[in-house]
Amino acid sequence: MILLRLFWEFFQIGLFSVGGGLATLPFLYSLGSRTGWFTTAQVADMLAVSESTPGPIGVNMATYVGYTCAGVPGSICATIGLVTPSVIVILIVAAALNAFRNNRYVDAAFYMLRPASTGLITAAGWSVLVLVLADTALFSSTGALTDLFRWKNILLFAVLFVLTNWVKPLKKLHPIVFIAFAAICGIVFRLGGA
Amino acid sequence: MPLLLDLFCTFFRIGAFTFGGGYAMLPMLQRELVEKKKWVTEEEILDYFAIGQCTPGVIAVNTATFVGCRKAKAAGGILATLGVIAPSLIIITVIAAVLSNFAEIPAVRNAFAGIRVAVCVLIINSVVKLLKKSVVDKLTGIVFVVVAVCAIVFRNVSPVVFVLAAGVLGIVTRVFVQGRKEGQQ
Numbered sequence: 520m521i522l523l524r525l526f527w528e529f530f531q532i533g534l535f536s537v538g539g540g541l542a543t544l545p546f547l548y549s550l551g552s553r554t555g556w557f558t559t560a561q562v563a564d565m566l567a568v569s570e571s572t573p574g575p576i577g578v579n580m581a582t583y584v585g586y587t588c589a590g591v592p593g594s595i596c597a598t599i600g601l602v603t604p605s606v607i608v609i610l611i612v613a614a615a616l617n618a619f620r621n622n623r624y625v626d627a628a629f630y631m632l633r634p635a636s637t638g639l640i641t642a643a644g645w646s647v648l649v650l651v652l653a654d655t656a657l658f659s660s661t662g663a664l665t666d667l668f669r670w671k672n673i674l675l676f677a678v679l680f681v682l683t684n685w686v687k688p689l690k691k692l693h694p695i696v697f698i699a700f701a702a703i704c705g706i707v708f709r710l711g712g713a
Numbered sequence: 714m715p716l717l718l719d720l721f722c723t724f725f726r727i728g729a730f731t732f733g734g735g736y737a738m739l740p741m742l743q744r745e746l747v748e749k750k751k752w753v754t755e756e757e758i759l760d761y762f763a764i765g766q767c768t769p770g771v772i773a774v775n776t777a778t779f780v781g782c783r784k785a786k787a788a789g790g791i792l793a794t795l796g797v798i799a800p801s802l803i804i805i806t807v808i809a810a811v812l813s814n815f816a817e818i819p820a821v822r823n824a825f826a827g828i829r830v831a832v833c834v835l836i837i838n839s840v841v842k843l844l845k846k847s848v849v850d851k852l853t854g855i856v857f858v859v860v861a862v863c864a865i866v867f868r869n870v871s872p873v874v875f876v877l878a879a880g881v882l883g884i885v886t887r888v889f890v891q892g893r894k895e896g897q898q
Contacts, residue, residue, distance in 0.1 A: 533771075534770075535769065536769065537871070564813075564816070567816035568815050569805070570816075570825075571816050571821055571822075572804050572815075573732050573804060574729070574797075574798070574805075575772075575797070578771055578774065582806065586806055586809045587809065591806055598798055601774075602794055604770055605775050605778060608768045609764075609768060609779055613778075626887075630887075631856055631883030632759070632763040634847045634848050634854070634879070635763065635856055635879030636766070638864060639861075639875060640839075641861040642865045644836040645861075645865055676830050680837070683834060683835070684838065694744055698835075701828050701831030702825075705823045705826045706827070710830070711825060
């Protein structure tokens, strides 16, 4: 019974959280307090793990909550529940788009949607960039300008930027190569401060 | 390889290589889908991201369903989606079962701090590629700058607002330009 319940709860979360993985968080808090399946502190732990493992964060969270409540079958039911509404909605949208593919108004809308979409990605990238390169919390407690910048991160950022853009033989490498390289640098130079 | 299996495997790779949520997936999508498989164009990726912002669910999943559906109808959409969520299911289940303090392990924290830097660089490179495809004249340039600045300044405004406004603007300009042409004739 708990499996059906998990599927249904995550089906609703998938249906009502618009705009990406982190939008599922408030729903998870309320689910925990309504059912007593997990505590708020557990949600924080699950989020930390979901952010430090590959895969979309929302999917990772659903898998984790499902596993905590009912083992492997729970993780599968919760995850399938989360993605079912998107699959249904997207299949409908894709069919509609196909029908209106050569409609000039749909074309005109997408003509402007593309720069808007690029703008949204830029804004998301910017907020990550600030977090990665600057330490505003440390700066506001010490007030020293040298504390504002994470120098090791800035150096790694510059190295990776040059490698991916200006070193020709490296430009064609798969992005995962640079991610692995950065992970090793992170461990060697203790970028996480741990 | 049959197309359906290929869709599953390609999206499995994308799911396994995406660190840090939805937008971090973008460099992987460009590499695997646009450059390697040539299943979709850069413009289509942008379209799917825009639609994914306004429809329910996780953006990575929405994009997978869209591309799969484009290549092989509903069955393709479902297999691509299963592919993108399968790595999460496996990895998270293993971690939840054996390493409940995974996020506190020093090596994991340090590695992840490095990965975040790489993800930033990769996203910037992706955005540069996308800009060439999406900003094609003065008006699209203005839309890009306005949306980027507004989304940074007004963090609490839902992205849906920007996407809908841009779509309406596109239709209005088309109607206006057409009206003017007809007026001249």
